[in-house]
Structure formats: structure tokens, C-alpha cells
Amino acid sequence: MTDRRLHLNAFLMPIGHHEAAWRLPESDPNANLDIQHYISLARTAERGRFDSVFLADSPVLFANPERRPSGKLEPTIILTAIATATERIGLIGTASTTYNEPYNLARRFASLDFVSGGRAGWNIVTTAGDDAARNFGLDGVPAHKSRYARAAEFVEVSTKLWDSWEDDAIVADKEAAIHADSAKVHTFEHEGEFFSVAGPLNVPRSPQGYPLLVQAGSSENGKDFAALYAEAIFTAQPTFEEGKAFYDDVKDRVGKVGRDPRQVLILPGIVPVIGDTEKEARELDAELARLISPEYARRQLAERFGLRPEQLPLDEPLPENLPSEDEIEGAKSRYTLIVQLARRENLTVRQLIERLGGGRGHRTFAGTAEQVADTIEHWFHSGAADGFNIMPAVLPSGLEKFVDGVVPILQERGLFRTEYTEATLRGHYGLPRPENQFTVGRAFVGLATQP
Amino acid sequence: MTDRRLHLNAFLMPIGHHEAAWRLPESDPNANLDIQHYISLARTAERGRFDSVFLADSPVLFANPERRPSGKLEPTIILTAIATATERIGLIGTASTTYNEPYNLARRFASLDFVSGGRAGWNIVTTAGDDAARNFGLDGVPAHKSRYARAAEFVEVSTKLWDSWEDDAIVADKEAAIHADSAKVHTFEHEGEFFSVAGPLNVPRSPQGYPLLVQAGSSENGKDFAALYAEAIFTAQPTFEEGKAFYDDVKDRVGKVGRDPRQVLILPGIVPVIGDTEKEARELDAELARLISPEYARRQLAERFGLRPEQLPLDEPLPENLPSEDEIEGAKSRYTLIVQLARRENLTVRQLIERLGGGRGHRTFAGTAEQVADTIEHWFHSGAADGFNIMPAVLPSGLEKFVDGVVPILQERGLFRTEYTEATLRGHYGLPRPENQFTVGRAFVGLATQP
Ligand SMILES: Cc1cc2nc3c(=O)[nH]c(=O)nc-3n(C[C@H](O)[C@H](O)[C@H](O)COP(=O)(O)O)c2cc1C
Ligand SMILES: Cc1cc2nc3c(=O)[nH]c(=O)nc-3n(C[C@H](O)[C@H](O)[C@H](O)COP(=O)(O)O)c2cc1C
Numbered sequence: 013m014t015d016r017r018l019h020l021n022a023f024l025m026p027i028g029h030h031e032a033a034w035r036l037p038e039s040d041p042n043a044n045l046d047i048q049h050y051i052s053l054a055r056t057a058e059r060g061r062f063d064s065v066f067l068a069d070s071p072v073l074f075a076n077p078e079r080r081p082s083g084k085l086e087p088t089i090i091l092t093a094i095a096t097a098t099e100r101i102g103l104i105g106t107a108s109t110t111y112n113e114p115y116n117l118a119r120r121f122a123s124l125d126f127v128s129g130g131r132a133g134w135n136i137v138t139t140a141g142d143d144a145a146r147n148f149g150l151d152g153v154p155a156h157k158s159r160y161a162r163a164a165e166f167v168e169v170s171t172k173l174w175d176s177w178e179d180d181a182i183v184a185d186k187e188a189a190i191h192a193d194s195a196k197v198h199t200f201e202h203e204g205e206f207f208s209v210a211g212p213l214n215v216p217r218s219p220q221g222y223p224l225l226v227q228a229g230s231s232e233n234g235k236d237f238a239a240l241y242a243e244a245i246f247t248a249q250p251t252f253e254e255g256k257a258f259y260d261d262v263k264d265r266v267g268k269v270g271r272d273p274r275q276v277l278i279l280p281g282i283v284p285v286i287g288d289t290e291k292e293a294r295e296l297d298a299e300l301a302r303l304i305s306p307e308y309a310r311r312q313l314a315e316r317f318g319l320r321p322e323q324l325p326l327d328e329p330l331p332e333n334l335p336s337e338d339e340i341e342g343a344k345s346r347y348t349l350i351v352q353l354a355r356r357e358n359l360t361v362r363q364l365i366e367r368l369g370g371g372r373g374h375r376t377f378a379g380t381a382e383q384v385a386d387t388i389e390h391w392f393h394s395g396a397a398d399g400f401n402i403m404p405a406v407l408p409s410g411l412e413k414f415v416d417g418v419v420p421i422l423q424e425r426g427l428f429r430t431e432y433t434e435a436t437l438r439g440h441y442g443l444p445r446p447e448n449q450f451t452v453g454r455a456f457v458g459l460a461t462q463p
Numbered sequence: 464m465t466d467r468r469l470h471l472n473a474f475l476m477p478i479g480h481h482e483a484a485w486r487l488p489e490s491d492p493n494a495n496l497d498i499q500h501y502i503s504l505a506r507t508a509e510r511g512r513f514d515s516v517f518l519a520d521s522p523v524l525f526a527n528p529e530r531r532p533s534g535k536l537e538p539t540i541i542l543t544a545i546a547t548a549t550e551r552i553g554l555i556g557t558a559s560t561t562y563n564e565p566y567n568l569a570r571r572f573a574s575l576d577f578v579s580g581g582r583a584g585w586n587i588v589t590t591a592g593d594d595a596a597r598n599f600g601l602d603g604v605p606a607h608k609s610r611y612a613r614a615a616e617f618v619e620v621s622t623k624l625w626d627s628w629e630d631d632a633i634v635a636d637k638e639a640a641i642h643a644d645s646a647k648v649h650t651f652e653h654e655g656e657f658f659s660v661a662g663p664l665n666v667p668r669s670p671q672g673y674p675l676l677v678q679a680g681s682s683e684n685g686k687d688f689a690a691l692y693a694e695a696i697f698t699a700q701p702t703f704e705e706g707k708a709f710y711d712d713v714k715d716r717v718g719k720v721g722r723d724p725r726q727v728l729i730l731p732g733i734v735p736v737i738g739d740t741e742k743e744a745r746e747l748d749a750e751l752a753r754l755i756s757p758e759y760a761r762r763q764l765a766e767r768f769g770l771r772p773e774q775l776p777l778d779e780p781l782p783e784n785l786p787s788e789d790e791i792e793g794a795k796s797r798y799t800l801i802v803q804l805a806r807r808e809n810l811t812v813r814q815l816i817e818r819l820g821g822g823r824g825h826r827t828f829a830g831t832a833e834q835v836a837d838t839i840e841h842w843f844h845s846g847a848a849d850g851f852n853i854m855p856a857v858l859p860s861g862l863e864k865f866v867d868g869v870v871p872i873l874q875e876r877g878l879f880r881t882e883y884t885e886a887t888l889r890g891h892y893g894l895p896r897p898e899n900q901f902t903v904g905r906a907f908v909g910l911a912t913q914p
Contacts, residue, residue, distance in 0.1 A: 047547075
């Protein structure tokens with residue numbers, strides 16, 4: 013275990029993960045549209061030797077634009093701009109398998125991998141919500157199970173596209189007038205339930221072979237999908253016990269499908285609110301809670317539960333008879349997490365909203381840099397995490413405090429790199445470059461073991 | 464006419480427009496995958512005060528990868544990287560209306576417009592060819608007319624998405640906890656033949672309102688589409704007479720639908736092969752012709768005609784009984800141009816291949832910088848062009864020769880800017896920022912006049 017290394021990902025919610033962060037005096041309320049803001053955040057994370065930065069996404073105007081900055085530039089565009097302004101840090105972007113075509117998306121990630129010299133990662137999501145569906149010709153969101161089935165086929169087709177050029181296909185022989193060996197460029201004519209795609213891709217195999225495959229849904233379907241395809245997993249785990257149980261469950265599933273559990277990294281989220289003293293941290297936390305608009309937050313909560321806002325009186329606990337996870341076709345695992353959190357801690361709707369306003373169900377932690385480092389070390393050493401998804405409540409200040417305060421402590425304790433030793437995102441995470449299925453005659457390990 | 468200004472766009476075919484350019488000793492045969500190569504080309508064009516750079520595209524591996532570098536990074540990714548490394552030059556990328564969804568594409572161009580500070584342009588194409596269709600679940604390419612009908616609805620939906628946030632929707636009032644005025648953020652619920660899209664876009668209105676709308680198909684359907692929607696038109700015109708006729712025809716169509724013909728700029732392509740002397744230029748041209756592989760080129764030509772390669776003997780003229788344009792469902796206008804060129808000049812297949820190898824039907828011109836400037840001035844002053852699409856046969860050298868040789872002559876003659884005077888792509892082309900249809904209560908002029 014001594015050479016086991018901690019991994020850190022910076023989850024860049026533009027103005028911070030706390031929904032009221034934009035209202036602080038220090039915040040630029042339009043930073044979400046400012047590419048220099050993202051570049052500067054990524055440079056801070058790179059200074060802290062983070063493995064990667066990460067952008068969430070969905071193809072819909074989430075939330076009420078009245079309530080918080082809701083405009084989102086498209087992640088592969090932001091990450092390309094970051095790529096040109098950084099050297100080493102990995103670049104993970106979210107894209108939906110429900111509302112994209114494999115040819116276009118696989119190509120975009122291969123392009124980003126070229127532009128960044130092997131630093132691209134794809135957070136594979138299935139996109140909950142009827143509103144997104146209505147931007148793509150549908151009346152409502154397809155069933156959860158069907159979304160995950162499409163996601164599986166989407167990844168399978170994508171790996172065929174990324175492998176469609178073998179690594180040594182390009183010969184570039186000017187004399188012989190041969191640019192590529194066309195026997196090593198494969199038309200594969202995939203025909204499946206959701207897609208028929210002939211190939212080859214119009215981009216040769218990229219530096220990493222595939223972008224790093226990341227997954228972030230924690231329902232049963234989500235965990236099964238992750239066991240087969242994911243190389244890194246983002247997850248919301250509000251307590252150590254839940255985090256440990258999730259970790260063991262997923263590693264077990266990974267082993268059961270015949271993959272090496274060490275090659276699937278589990279990164280729970282943490283929302284650190286850092287102060288020079290614990291008191292200072294708690295004050296910032298309280299200030300943020302005060303800035304939440306409970307009416308807006310309640311409306312969003314009600315939507316998640318399929319209720320009207322009036323059905324959730326602010327100073328009462330959640331109603332008794334909420335639907336079970338089975339009845340939810342949106343984001344299943346987050347729904348359950350929220351209901352359990354409220355029940356366990358006996359929270360009123362108002363208190364629940366304050367808890368969610370910070371981390372939306374992720375572990376929030378107000379304290380000193382030392383205390384944050386202790387929590388991280390505890391989870392890491394007790395087998396509840398391979399690393400963390402750092403979700404600063406306020407940006408850029410929260411990330412700066414983490415990089416200047418927490419990272420040096422983790423480095424001193426020998427838990428975290430002091431310099432980059434690798435050039436690619438897969439390299440940072442200690443993951444191999446995938447073999448080419450057309451060269452070796454068998455598919456990506458996740459696909460090869462698909463039941 | 465004195466303040467009429469010439470416009471220049473640099474069409475960046477990675478290693479040059481001549482299909483054998485990669486075989487020259489000076490060429491890097493893998494520059495098509497090297498983002499620094501594109502950045503350096505764009506900086507050269509910016510040094511020459513070009514209005515814009517342009518990238519062609521289609522979502523398929525075109526041509527035989529054996530024959531020439533055929534890998535293509537995705538244009539909005541390349542243009543984003545260029546945006547971060549340049550200040551003023553416009554960035555025009557091609558994207559297909561047949562193989563994209565409006566929500567995703569409109570968002571990507573809006574994002575590029577933000578990242579570049581108002582320099583994005585979209586070359587709207589319908590994508591010919593069965594091979595592309597087979598990457599998107601279809602057996603063959605949809606009919607030409609139907610592709611253009613989808614393109615029209617695609618643009619209409621896109622303008623609704625780009626307008627879905629009014630320009631003053633964002634108030635960012637921290638005190639009142641109001642980020643945007645939600646009465647100015649519009650759900651529009653478009654329901655049409657091809658798309659149903661609810662909106663709003665998840666990106667506020669971008670610096671230019673819309674990206675510059677560019678079009679590049681010259682069939683009857685293509686010209687009608689351009690008259691309604693295009694603000695700039697790329698076109699292949701091999702002779703002055705054809706160029707003049709096209710120019711008059713399109714401006715006439717623009718006027719007929721009630722738009723101002725001065726606000727639709729026509730940019731024919733020119734492939735300049737520039738030498739210090741005419742002799743040197745002709746020698747480079749001949750060297751390039753010698754490097755073409757006629758077998759590969761013939762295969763591609765045969766495909767365009769729906770024939771087998773053996774049906775096109777290299778040293779005979781084209782067969783008599785070729786299909787008419789009506790029977791072609793692919794790229795109609797380019798097909799007709801090629802057949803007419805061969806017939807008019809009585810070319811054998813081998814000679815035709817040499818002619819097309821350079822410019823694929825665009826006007827090629829081997830000569831001195833002075834001679835190139837003369838041609839440009841002639842077309843511009845005789846009302847056959849509002850500017851030119853500069854398509855260097857070899858890159859980067861061909862663009863450098865143009866910028867260092869031709870541009871100063873055009874500037875001396877008072878035809879071309881010596882400094883940028885505007886910050887946006889629309890500004891460079893002298894085109895207005897479109898009004899917002901939800902603010903003014905009527906659609907984009909092209910859409911408003913749709914029959
Ligand atoms: C850190 C983290 C980031 C996530 N980012 C996204 C995202 O960007 N887009 C998205 O649609 N879902 C995202 N999700 C997943 C959703 O929260 C939700 O879990 C998912 O849509 C449905 O998965 P499930 O039903 O399997 O739980 C993320 C989850 C986590 C833990
Ligand atoms: C300068 C220029 C650039 C073009 N670029 C593209 C392109 O990138 N992708 C594409 O599918 N068609 C492109 N076209 C259009 C095709 O050549 C062809 O004309 C079009 O696919 C079909 O249009 P038509 O049938 O209306 O002639 C371009 C045309 C010109 C003149």
C-alpha cells in the first residue's frame with residue numbers, strides 16, 4: 013500500500029459549488045461565461061499538481077436563471093481553451109450519451125486528446141430530466157434502464173471508432189505516395205439496438221488511445237455500468253460509512269466482471285469550506301447559507317420529487333409518502349441520497365436546502381486546511397476513496413485555499429505528488445493506454461466482459 | 464464604390480489544397496493533426512489582416528487514407544485553440560445540418576463566440592455522400608432537397624436558440640438575489656418537420672448575437688438557401704465569366720427575397736501558386752501535378768460520377784453519357800462544374816485530374832504576386848466578387864507568400880485594410896449584429912422572408 017497514491021480532481025463549477033457563491037462580494041457573477049476565469053482556475057489546479065480539472069454538463073438550461081448564473085459554455089470548448097494554456101493537467105468533460113451521436117462525440121474527444129497531447133477525459137452521463145429531452149425532439153426523458161443500455165452501446169461504438177485506426181496505420185511515405193496503410197484503417201459496420209455506425213473515424217488514434225472513461229451515476233444501473241466501463245468514478249457520499257460501503261460495493265462489482273479493481277478509481281466529492289481557523293470556516297459557511305433563496309431552492313427540490321413547492325412547507329420535515337427510487341426515472345441515486353440525508357438527520361425542508369445548497373449531497377466540510385487533509389487521509393487510508401473530487405464552495409478563492417493550504421500538507425505526508433511525473437491524464441491516474449481491439453483481436457476489457 | 468472593401472478569407476486545408484502537397488520535401492505530412500500548425504497558420508493570416516480563417520469539414524473519412532493525410536480534427540475544437548492564440552481574426556467552421564442536432568450545435572457556436580470575443584462563423588453545409596450517412600444510422604444520403612429543407616429549419620431553430628436570451632436578460636443583482644430577468648429568457652417550443660426543440664439555450668446571447676452565417680453550396684437549392692440565410696458565400700468558380708454570372712444570379716435572388724444584396728458577400732475561391740517569377744510559379748505547379756497519384760484520383764472521380772474506375776480510361780475524355788445534375792443526390796454544383804470544365808477544355812481524364820488536384824474546381828492561378836493581385840482586383844472591380852477565399856496549394860508556404868507578397872500590393876492599391884478596425888467577425892465583413900427576434904418581435908431577416 014505504500015506506493016498507493018492519492019488522486020485529486022478539481023470540479024470547476026464556475027463560481028463555486030455553493031449555489032449562493034455568486035452573491036458574495038468577492039465573486040464575479042458572470043465568470044461562468046469568461047474563458048479567462050476557467051483558464052486561471054485550471055492553472056491554479058495545475059500549480060497544485062492536481063490530476064485533472066472537471067466540468068459537469070447537461071444540454072438544457074438547468075435551474076431557474078433568475079436564481080443563479082445558469083449559462084454554461086460547452087465543456088469540450090472550455091477544455092480546449094484550457095489545453096492551450098496549461099501543460100500537464102488532465103481535462104475531463106461531461107457529455108451525454110442520450111443526446112449525442114457516437115461519431116460526433118468520439119471525434120470531439122479524440123480531437124481534444126490531440127490538442128492537449130493526451131489529457132482528455134470523458135464523464136459519461138445519461139442525462140436526467142424531461143426538460144433536456146424536450147430540446148431533442150422527445151416529450152420526456154427515456155426510461156433510466158434504456159438510457160443506460162444506450163450508454164453501454166454508445167461506449168462500445170466509441171471504442172470501435174477510437175480504435176478504427178491502428179497505432180501504426182500512418183506511414184507518411186512521401187516517396188511511395190502512401191500516407192496510411194489502409195489495411196490498418198477499419199470500417200467496422202456496427203449494427204446495434206441504438207446505433208448503426210460504419211466507421212472508420214476521421215481522426216487517427218489519439219495519444220491516449222481513448223480519453224479516460226469517467227462515470228458519475230450511483231444507482232444500481234449506474235454501478236453496473238461503471239463496473240464494466242469506468243476507469244474513474246465520481247460519486248456523492250455524505251458520510252464516511254456510506255462512502256466506504258459504496259467503495260466496497262463498486263470494487264466488488266468490478267472484480268466480478270473480471271476487471272482489476274485497482275484500475276477503477278473511486279473519487280467521492282468533498283466540498284471544503286476552508287478557514288485559517290475552524291471558526292472562520294464556519295462563518296463563511298454560515299454566510300453562504302444566509303445567501304440562499306429558499307423559495308428558489310424549494311422549487312428545485314419539489315421538481316426532483318415530482319411535487320408542487322407548496323407540498324414542501326419550509327419548516328416541516330419531508331412528507332412521509334415520497335416515491336421509492338424505482339419510481340424515479342431521473343437521477344435515481346441522488347434522489348435516494350437526499351431523502352436519506354433528510355430522514356437520518358431529521359431535517360426540515362429549510363435545513364435540507366441549506367445542506368444541499370453547498371454540495372447538493374456531497375460531503376461538505378467546514379474547517380482548517382489541516383482538518384480537510386485529515387479527512388482526506390482518513391478516507392484514503394481506510395479504503396473509502398482512491399482520491400477526491402474537490403468541489404470548492406466558492407471560486408476562485410476556495411481552490412486557491414485548497415492548493416496553498418491543503419495540498420502542501422498532503423505532500424508533506426507523502427500522500428500526493430510534488431511534481432508531475434507523467435504527461436497524460438491516464439498517466440496521472442496510473443492507468444494504462446488501452447490496447448487497440450483491431451490490433452489485438454479483442455475488445456476493451458470492459459466490453460470484453462460485458463454479459 | 465470607393466469605400467467598398469475587399470474581404471479575404473484563408474481556407475486552411477491542413478497541408479495545402481493541392482492533394483499532393485504533403486509529398487513536397489518542405490511539408491510535414493502529419494501537420495493535419497498538429498494544433499500548433501493551425502495556430503501558426505492563423506497567426507500568419509492575422510498578420511496579413513485577413514477577415515477570417517476557415518475550416519472545411521464532413522463527419523466521415525473522406526478519400527482513401529492511403530492517398531493523402533485524411534485525419535481531420537473537429538473544426539470548433541481547432542478554432543477554439545486558435546481563438547486563444549489570436550486577437551482579431553474571424554474563425555469560420557463547417558458543420559453539417561444533416562448530422563447534428565440544433566441544440567448541441569447552436570450551443571457550440573455560441574460558446575466559440577464567447578471564447579473568441581465575437582469571432583465565430585458557421586459554414587452551413589448539408590453534407591453529400593452515402594459514407595457519411597452510414598456513420599449516422601442511415602443507409603444512404605437523404606435526398607438533396609430534403610437536406611436543404613432540414614438545413615432551413617435547422618437555421619431557424621438555431622436563431623431561436625441564439626435569441627432565447629435577450630441581450631439585457633442578465634442583471635446579476637447580488638443584493639436582490641436576481642441573476643437574470645426570467646421574462647427575458649424564452650422557452651419557445653419550436654415544432655417543425657424535422658425538429659422539436661423547447662429552448663431556451665443554456666448559453667446567453669453571445670457577443671455577435673449569432674455567428675456569421677456562411678454557405679457553400681451552389682446548386683439551385685443551395686442558391687435559394689443562401690439567398691434566404693447566408694451572410695457570406697463561398698463558391699468555386701473556375702472562370703471569370705462563370706464567376707460573374709454566379710455573382711449576379713445570387714445577388715438577384717437575395718434582392719428578390721427582400722434582403723439587401725450588399726449584406727450577402729460572395730467569396731469565390733482562388734488557388735494561387737505564387738512564384739518570384741511566372742516561370743517559378745509554373746514550375747511549382749508542374750511539380751505538384753507530377754506528384755499526384757492518378758490511380759487514387761481516378762477512383763475518387765469515379766465515385767463522384769457513380770462509375771467504376773475502369774470506366775474512366777486515363778487518356779480519354781469523359782464518357783458521353785454521364786448523369787444529369789438532377790440525378791445526382793450528392794454535391795450537385797461541384798459535379799456540374801467538373802463535367803463542364805472537362806468538356807469545355809476537352810480534357811482527358813488524366814488532365815482533368817491534374818486540374819482538380821490543385822483546386823478541386825476552384826480557379827487555380829500560377830503566377831507572381833502582382834499577377835494574383837491583378838486577378839483579384841479585376842474580379843472585385845468588375846462585380847464578380849466581394850472578396851476571395853484564398854486556398855493556398857501548399858501550406859504554410861503558400862499563405863506566407865500571399866501575406867508577404869499579395870497583401871501589400873492590395874493594401875497599396877487601397878483595396879484592403881492595413882489594420883483591423885473592428886473587433887468581431889461581423890465587424891470585419893461590415894455586417895450588422897442581428898436584432899433579437901424576441902425583443903423586436905420579428906425573426907432574422909432571412910427567416911422573416913421565407914416563402
Ligand atoms: C460529481 C458528480 C458529477 C456529476 N456530473 C453530472 C453531469 O455533469 N451531468 C449529468 O447529467 N449527471 C451528472 N452526475 C450524475 C447525476 O448526479 C446523476 O447521478 C445521474 O444523472 C444519474 O445517475 P443515477 O441515476 O445512476 O444515479 C454527476 C454525479 C456526480 C457524483
Ligand atoms: C469553398 C467551399 C467550401 C466547401 N466546404 C464544404 C465542407 O466543408 N463540407 C461540405 O460538406 N461541403 C462543403 N462545400 C460544399 C460542397 O462542395 C458542395 O457544394 C455541397 O456539399 C453541396 O452543395 P450543392 O449540392 O448545393 O452544390 C464547400 C463548397 C465550397 C465552394
